[in-house]
Amino acid sequence: MTVSVVLYTADLRVHDHPPLRAALEGAQEVVPLFVRDPAVDRAGFAAPNRLAFLADCLADLDRGLADRGGRLVVREGDTVSEVRTLVRQTGADEVHMAAGVTAFAREREARLRKALEDDGCRLYVHDGVVTVVPPGDVLPHGSDHFAVFTPYYRRWTAEPLRTPLSAPASLRVPSDVRSERIRRRSAVADVSPGLAVGGESEGRRLLGSWLARHLDTYQERHDDLAGDVTSRLSPHLHFGAVSATEAVHRAGRRGGEGAEAFVRQLCWRDFHHQVLAARPEAAGADYRPRQDRWRRGADAEADLAAWREGRTGYPVVDAAMRQLAHEGWMHNRGRLITASFLVKTLYIDWREGARHFLSLLVDGDVANNQLNWQWVAGTGTDTRPQRVLNPVRQAKRYDPDGSYVRRWVPELADLDGPAVHEPWRLTGLDRASVDYPDPLVELPEALERFRQARSAA
Numbered sequence: 001m002t003v004s005v006v007l008y009t010a011d012l013r014v015h016d017h018p019p020l021r022a023a024l025e026g027a028q029e030v031v032p033l034f035v036r037d038p039a040v041d042r043a044g045f046a047a048p049n050r051l052a053f054l055a056d057c058l059a060d061l062d063r064g065l066a067d068r069g070g071r072l073v074v075r076e077g078d079t080v081s082e083v084r085t086l087v088r089q090t091g092a093d094e095v096h097m098a099a100g101v102t103a104f105a106r107e108r109e110a111r112l113r114k115a116l117e118d119d120g121c122r123l124y125v126h127d128g129v130v131t132v133v134p135p136g137d138v139l140p141h142g143s144d145h146f147a148v149f150t151p152y153y154r155r156w157t158a159e160p161l162r163t164p165l166s167a168p169a170s171l172r173v174p175s176d177v178r179s180e181r182i183r184r185r186s187a188v189a190d191v192s193p194g195l196a197v198g199g200e201s202e203g204r205r206l207l208g209s210w211l212a213r214h215l216d217t218y219q220e221r222h223d224d225l226a227g228d229v230t231s232r233l234s235p236h237l238h239f240g241a242v243s244a245t246e247a248v249h250r251a252g253r254r255g256g257e258g259a260e261a262f263v264r265q266l267c268w269r270d271f272h273h274q275v276l277a278a279r280p281e282a283a284g285a286d287y288r289p290r291q292d293r294w295r296r297g298a299d300a301e302a303d304l305a306a307w308r309e310g311r312t313g314y315p316v317v318d319a320a321m322r323q324l325a326h327e328g329w330m331h332n333r334g335r336l337i338t339a340s341f342l343v344k345t346l347y348i349d350w351r352e353g354a355r356h357f358l359s360l361l362v363d364g365d366v367a368n369n370q371l372n373w374q375w376v377a378g379t380g381t382d383t384r385p386q387r388v389l390n391p392v393r394q395a396k397r398y399d400p401d402g403s404y405v406r407r408w409v410p411e412l413a414d415l416d417g418p419a420v421h422e423p424w425r426l427t428g429l430d431r432a433s434v435d436y437p438d439p440l441v442e443l444p445e446a447l448e449r450f451r452q453a454r455s456a457a
Contacts, residue, residue, distance in 0.1 A: 011240035060199025098129035203236030313439035
């Protein structure tokens with residue numbers, strides 16, 4: 001029988017899966033393969049929260065394949081070596097996989113293509129699996145990528161969308177192909193206690209429920225910190241348990257301002273992927289250098305530690321950082337506020353913040369995490385690189401009655417209304433009764449420090 005291999009990476013689903021569909025059309029038997037590569041650990045991407053969520057996704061993918069007569073084959077080792085071994089064992093003449101954009105993914109693809117060519121096996125790399133529009137499909141005149149979001153968005157929305165694919169009715173996996181056991185979430189240590197459940201089944205349930213309940217109000221409520229009506233689909237999109245293309249189609253069918261706002265956020269995701277595909281060095285280097293002389297030394301380290309631990313003295317910042325620690329996820333508005341506070345109020349290198357986020361975020365995606373941090377730092381694609389988000393104003397606007405802060409900063413739970421955002425204004429016994437630190441820095445002082453630093457650079 002003819003055999004094809006489907007190499008799963010960041011596309012852990014059976015619905016709307018072009019590599020799986022192509023493999024089934026070209027062979028009588030298919031081996032769905034996931035390789036647990038130690039190189040991912042060495043590169044620093046194997047954070048506990050993502051490993052736990054990955055375990056959920058792999059177990060659910062295995063169940064989804066089993067429902068169709070198949071199973072997931074899991075191996076551990078160098079991806080190229082494991083795929084090559086499997087090809088030789090099964091006599092497979094095709095390998096299908098989704099395209100990636102990181103330097104790590106592209107180097108892996110190049111090595112795999114060369115190894116398979118030497119064995120007479122063809123590698124098919126499918127675009128539009130991880131993103132809606134493949135990086136490089138829409139380009140400005142005279143450049144290899146869009147550096148500004150708005151013109152990219154106009155072109156992106158004009159692109160024809162491929163039709164989402166249904167899950168296969170059945171598939172056949174060679175019976176003699178061995179597989180290692182899928183690691184359970186319970187085997188992963190140091191997982192955030194409030195980490196969400198992963199897997200395609202949960203992702204599809206969440207997508208359907210959220211579209212029905214919250215899409216129509218998304219435009220006016222997506223920044224509401226306490227309301228928490230964002231989709232929370234980012235972890236499922238990161239692991240490919242939910243198809244971004246299908247999400248765009250389903251939102252578009254409902255229509256309205258909420259759908260437009262939601263699809264715009266998915267376009268931001270594609271935007272960052274196309275930037276990183278063209279500029280892979282932006283994962284660690286300034287996209288637009290500002291010659292910043294970031295604060296160093298003991299004082300900066302102490303401020304960084306306070307930020308990580310959620311004890312900066314600015315309640316909305318601390319609430320968001322504590323949500324991150326507890327859930328491995330943070331509201332998008334919280335991400336903007338905490339990032340701006342670190343890089344512009346404390347004037348600490350964005351890479352420190354990006355590294356901490358990647359250590360905890362279940363949706364810790366190199367393209368979106370690093371380039372969003374650069375956007376906030378003013379070293380990325382933001383057209384207003386000097387903007388500074390005032391955490392108090394942000395708190396009063398997006399958490400007006402203080403519910404979000406009181407949820408995550410229990411020391412302040414007894415403070416009423418918006419007063420919770422400025423506990424340092426309390427006096428006497430009222431202030432002494434609140435076990436909460438004073439602000440690390442006064443905001444006017446911090447703003448002047450940042451402006452002077454940038455003007456000197």
